[in-house]
Amino acid sequence: MKIETASEFRNYGSGISLPKEEIVGDNSVVNQLESLVTRFVLGVNNNRFVLLHGHARSGKTELARYLGAHASAVARTEGISLSVVSFDVRSVYQDGNLMKFLDQVDELRNNKEKKYLIIQEEFDASLNQSDPRLASEVCRFVDDDNINNYLLLGVANQIENIAPRLRDRCQIFYREGAKSADQKADLLRYHLHPELNPDRVEISDEEFGKLGQLAYDLNLTGGDLTSICRFAEMGTINQDAVVMILKAGNSGRLKGLPKIQSHKITYDILEKIMVNHAKGPEHTFYELQTP
Numbered sequence: 001m002k003i004e005t006a007s008e009f010r011n012y013g014s015g016i017s018l019p020k021e022e023i024v025g026d027n028s029v030v031n032q033l034e035s036l037v038t039r040f041v042l043g044v045n046n047n048r049f050v051l052l053h054g055h056a057r058s059g060k061t062e063l064a065r066y067l068g069a070h071a072s073a074v075a076r077t078e079g080i081s082l083s084v085v086s087f088d089v090r091s092v093y094q095d096g097n098l099m100k101f102l103d104q105v106d107e108l109r110n111n112k113e114k115k116y117l118i119i120q121e122e123f124d125a126s127l128n129q130s131d132p133r134l135a136s137e138v139c140r141f142v143d144d145d146n147i148n149n150y151l152l153l154g155v156a157n158q159i160e161n162i163a164p165r166l167r168d169r170c171q172i173f174y175r176e177g178a179k180s181a182d183q184k185a186d187l188l189r190y191h192l193h194p195e196l197n198p199d200r201v202e203i204s205d206e207e208f209g210k211l212g213q214l215a216y217d218l219n220l221t222g223g224d225l226t227s228i229c230r231f232a233e234m235g236t237i238n239q240d241a242v243v244m245i246l247k248a249g250n251s252g253r254l255k256g257l258p259k260i261q262s263h264k265i266t267y268d269i270l271e272k273i274m275v276n277h278a279k280g281p282e283h284t285f286y287e288l289q290t291p
């Protein structure tokens with residue numbers, strides 16, 4: 001009897017992501033990656049190694065999460081066994097990273113009936129890291145035609161940080177995210193959903209257009225705009241909330257904060273937060289307080 005052992009890989013998230021239509025930016029890249037992932041799950045041969053790169057905070061992780069969720073959904077519908085994972089090569093031991101990587105490659109080799117979508121965030125800092133032996137093993141792995149039950153999707157900010165010998169082996173996708181004023185306006189709209197929250201959000205289409213232009217002029221990223229919407233959703237921020245936010249430091253960890261909603265989110269409020277956000281984090285909070 002074969003004993004099931006726990007996977008050596010790290011599980012990649014919960015499969016929750018924004019719906020596809022709310023992932024703002026170049027649709028053709030999303031569609032290409034989506035069809036690549038679908039073909040992989042359905043077993044149609046394609047490239048086993050792809051790289052997604054783009055600017056910081058432009059929505060790469062959001063897109064990768066969507067692709068993971070999409071792959072899981074296709075696998076479920078088709079009754080295909082699929083794991084969405086990442087290589088886990090962090091180790092405090094000498095050569096530990098190499099050993100862990102090789103163990104995970106073995107797992108792929110020994111589970112041919114199963115498929116693995118391997119999403120590697122910060123690809124440049126993990127599989128491409130300074131250890132040249134690890135990078136060599138990664139090359140050997142992607143060159144090995146005997147292992148083809150995986151699709152490796154690397155995600156990185158700067159393609160220049162990827163070793164050329166790895167870059168040469170993958171199909172590269174560049175994605176810009178929310179670039180134009182209109183796209184930035186869309187992003188704001190999707191994060192506030194005025195149509196779903198008429199009692200809380202009072203911003204017209206025309207005003208969203210102006211805010212999108214402002215975001216463009218201030219050079220705010222998709223990540224900035226998402227944080228800004230979260231600040232606005234918290235409504236009138238009191239002193240305690242300010243302290244909590246400053247301690248949390250990073251917008252991704254703000255989700256658990258209690259919402260204090262004593263007014264509607266209006267054009268003026270969002271404009272104010274955007275301008276202050278562009279000046280730096282210390283300006284974002286205090287000036288938001290309204291009577």
Ligand SMILES: Nc1ncnc2c1ncn2[C@@H]1O[C@H](COP(=O)(O)OP(=O)(O)OP(=O)(O)O)[C@@H](O)[C@H]1O
Nearest residue numbers: 023024056057058059060061062177178222223226
């Ligand atoms: N183009 C976009 N479409 C939808 N949401 C976006 C977009 N860009 C950014 N976001 C939102 O902004 C936040 C940060 O985005 P995300 O983490 O995906 O960016 P990233 O490119 O992976 O950033 P990093 O360079 O830090 O890895 C997320 O909450 C995400 O939903």
Ligand SMILES: [Mg+2]
Nearest residue numbers: 060061062121
């Ligand atoms: Mg990311």
